[in-house]
Amino acid sequence: QVQLVESGGGSVQPGGSLRLSCVFSASGRSFRTYTMGWFRQAPGKDREFVAAIRSNSGGGSTHYSDSVKDRFAISRDNAKNTVYLQMNRLKPEDTAVYYCAADSRIILSSLRDGANWDYWGPGTQVTVSS
Secondary structure, three states: OOEEEEEOOEEEOOOOOEEEEEEEEOOOOOHHHOEEEEEEEOOOOOOEEEEEEOOHHHOOOEEEOOOOOOOEEEEEEOOOOEEEEEEOOOOHHHOEEEEEEEEOOOOHHHOOOHHHOOEEOOOEEEEEOO
């Protein structure tokens, strides 16, 4: 069983930055074989794809939603079993619960649909407000 635990959320003013972390743990499974993603859900809205980074076999490519691609950066440290989401120039509309996701078999064309991901963390709240 894969377990994911997010951290790094909090409150920040518009224009500020936060870095989210997600630690992956799973007995007998290798983090580097998993594609990792970040999604978010604002109150009253559907869950939304934010970013993903593919596994080593997938070339480690990164993918972003149009709303964050010039402001957020996803990265992974395979030695630490951790994926990061660096969020810069935050806006009030970035306010949401952010969820980490993992999947070892997801294909490129399916990344943006949360229904295709196998494992989820409990989420961390990000609030952007003045």
